[in-house]
Amino acid sequence: MYLITGLIGILIGAITAKRRNGKTADILHYAAGYGIAFAVAGFILTLIIEKNFL
Numbered sequence: 001m002y003l004i005t006g007l008i009g010i011l012i013g014a015i016t017a018k019r020r021n022g023k024t025a026d027i028l029h030y031a032a033g034y035g036i037a038f039a040v041a042g043f044i045l046t047l048i049i050e051k052n053f054l
Helices: 002-019 024-053
Strands: none
16 A cells, blocks of 8 residues: 555656656656655555554
8 A cells, every 4th residue: 555655646746846847856856755755654554554454
């Protein structure tokens, strides 16, 4: 699940930077930042689901 949320974060980050007219480095930076943040959030969500429901 955290892999999927990480990929979603990469897409959102890249789209955000592109809309702000960022250069290639900006797009990569935003994609990496959003990807890491979303992956961590997905990991925490996965842990919560595993501990409480399974």
